[in-house]
Amino acid sequence: MSNSTRALLLRMAPSIYGPTILFTLGQSAVMPLIPVIAVGMGAGIGLSGFIASTLVVGQLAGNLPAGWIVARAGERIAMLIATGVAFFGAIGIVLAPNPGTLGVAVFVIGFAAATFGLARHSFMTTRVPVAFRARALSLIGGSHRLGRFGGPFLAAGILALTASPVAPVWAFVVCLALTALLVTCAPDPEQALPVQRPVEEPEPRTAGIRAAVRHNRAPLARIGGSAAILSGLRTTKDVLLPLWAVSIGMDPAGVALVVGIAGTVDFALFYTSGQVMDRFGRLWAALPATIGMAVAFLGLSLTHDSPDALTWLLICAVVIGIGNGLSSGIVLTLGADLAPPGDPSAFLAAWRTLVDFGGATAPLAISAIAAASLPLAAAAAGTLAVLGAAGFARWVPRYVPRAHRKP
Known part of the structure; x- marks a missing residue:
C-alpha cells in the first residue's frame, strides 16, 4: 500500500469506516433476535419470519428515496438523517406493543440502512480517485463484514448478562449514538476530500x-x-x-x-x-x-x-x-x-x-x-x-x- 493510499484511507476511517462498523455491529446484534421478540409477543413462526424479512423490504423500498435525499442533502447529512431514523426504529422495537408495530419498526431500520449505505457509496464514488477506488470500497465491504461478524457475539454477551431479548436493542441504540458522534465530530469528509472531476467532459446532471x-x-x-x-x-x-x-x-x-x-x-x-x-x-x-x-x-x-x-x-x-x-x-x-x-x-x-x-x-x-x-x-x-x-x-x-x- 502506497503512502498516499494509506493516508487517504486513514482520513476516511473516522467518518466512513468507523460509522459503517458501528451501524452494522448494532444492527447485526438485533436482527437475529427479531423472531424471538416476535414470538414473545404471540406471533407464530411464519409471522415471525415475515417480520424479520421486513428489514430487506425496507432496504428495497428505501433505495430510491435515498437517492433523492443524498442528491439534495449531501452524503454527510444523509448519514446523520439515516442514523436518526434508525434510532427511532430501534426505540420502536423496544416499545412495540404488538407484532405489527414491531414489523413497522424493523422496516424503518431497513429504510434507514438504505440511505446510510447509499450515502457512503455516493461519497466514495465522487471523492476517491479511481486508481484506488476498489481498495477503498473493499474496505467498506470489510467493515460491513466485521460488523456482521461481531454483532451476534455482542448480542450473546448481553443476553448472558441480562437474559432479556430486548437488551441488545439498547446496544444498537448506543452504536447509533456513537455513529452519529463520529459522523458529526470527525473531519467533514466532503470538505477534506474534493470531488474527483473526470478528465473528459462530465455528463449533464440527470433529472432523477x-x-x-x-x-x-x-x-x-x-x-x-x-x-x-x-x-x-x-x-x-x-x-x-x-x-x-x-x-x-x-x-x-x-x-x-x-x-x-x-x-x-x-x-x-x-x-x-x-x-x-x-x-x-x-x-x-x-x-x-x-x-x-x-x-x-x-x-x-x-x-x-x-x-x-x-x-x-x-x-x-x-x-x-x-x-x-x-x-x-x-x-x-x-x-x-x-x-x-x-x-x-x-x-x-x-x-x-x-x-x-x-x-x-x-x-x-x-x-x-x-x-x-x-x-x-x-x-x-x-x-x-x-x-x-x-x-x-x-x-x-x-x-x-x-x-x-x-x-
Missing part, C-alpha cells in the same frame, strides 16, 4: 431516478443483472449451507462451524479483492469469484449421499468463502465505475435497488426448490453462478475498460 435509468439502462441491466446474481449467491449460501449441514446429520455446533469457516475465509480476503481490482481490473475479481461459487455449488449438488458428504461440504464451504471474499467490494466498485460522474446518487439508487432485489429474491427461489430437493437447489445456485460469470465476462470489458489501473 427515471432519467438516470433511461440514460444508463444498458449497463444497468447487463452488469447490474450480473451483480444482482452475485448478491443473490451471497445470500443463498447463508441459507443453503446450514440447510445442507442439517440434512446430512450435523448437530448445531457443526452447522455453526461450517458457517464460521466460510465466514472466516471470506473476511480474510476482503482487502485482497480491492488490490486485485485496482491492479488487474474489475473482471479479475468478479470472474474468479462467480466461477468458484459455480464450481462449489455444482460440486455440492453431487455429494449429498456420499459417505464423505461432510468433507465435501467443508471443501465447498471454503471455496464459496474464497469466492465471496474475492468479490468483496465488487458490487460497490462496479456501481461507482458506471455511475455518471457529475450526479451519481440517482444511478446508484437504481443500482442498489436492482442488486438488493437479487439478494432478496434468490434465496427465496432456492429455498422453494430446496423444499423439493436440496441437491437440485444447489445445482440451481450453481447454474445461477454460471450465468453471473458469463454476464461479467461479456459486459465488464465493454463497460468498465482497463482504464482503471493502479497508480
